[in-house]
Amino acid sequence: MSVMQEENVTKRNYKPLIIAVTIIVNGLVVLLAGLPGVEGFDAFDVHILPMFNAIFNSFTFLFLLAALIAIVKRKVDLHKKFIYAAFITTSMFLVTYVAHHFLAESTPYGGTGVLAYIYYFILITHIILAAVIVPLALTSVARAWNMENERHRKIARWTMPIWLYVSLTGVLVYLMISPYY
Template sequence: MNQDQNVLQQTHRKRNYKPAIIIITIIINGLVALLAGLPGVDNFTAFDVKILPMLNAIFNTFTFLFLVGALVAILKKNVTVHRRFIYAAFITTTLFLVTYVGHHFLSESTAYGGTGFIAGVYYFILITHIILAAIIVPLALTSVARAWNMENERHRKIARWTMPIWLYVSLTGVIVYIMISPYY
């Protein structure tokens, strides 16, 4: 660590983000769980809600690409570029969440129509995606909070888990969309 970073780290006031992380995690995961059980809005005609799953996949694709960019940047020790890619990933993840919640609020869930081995693959990907998507919320928020607090070693330790899980969740979100899109 150079002298400027050392001075900045010593003078930086650490904030306690834990309550916010807990509240945001409960709200996001609770909202998604609640929407999974709702039937959708009857006779919604303002726009074709079938476009929302495609937007979800697009946002997940950008999140995946931004995370790969962040990973490459940090491996090259370019913290500034890494940070920008992470912020971009948070933006596209937030846009994904908005379109995901909108779609599940406005329409019924779509049943997967595949059978046999491919159905097993689909459900394995879907179930692991759902579980890890719930887990990634507090992991990603904690990772960024530790970076903001300049807790670099603690940030690295959690980011080693956060990055591959977030990459998996964003990639499998696209795969789930591709596999279920014929049934919309």
């Protein structure tokens, strides 16, 4: 799309929505981290939810990788489809993550030595970047929707590798802590 066509697109201000969603999502995660879980909940084994988290993160990673390959090959429509798929699996992750942390108490990591240092490094960087990726991903999509292609490219150069890292490390965190559920 040319610069002239970009100027003809009615631009929407997504900033208030991005700020609200970022505050709600990150606030909910922080709030749930301090809750003890629902005592006596036995409708199903809540420890299956982290496995779903890892599955959704795996799909997010694969969709993002496919989106990256598609855009490198200049297949914009395919890129969009994979990005939307990544948003869907990330949203599904968020639902199962919130449900697990609402229903179950936190599981401590039981490993020791070098593995514990590796686990906590991955976990801490994952948590920090997961909080950062919310507004980055939403801003990237908003800029694409507004046809602000150059601004979209500039932020997507940061968004894509961070989102890939967050989705991959989410799986690694699960694999490392799963023996302790």
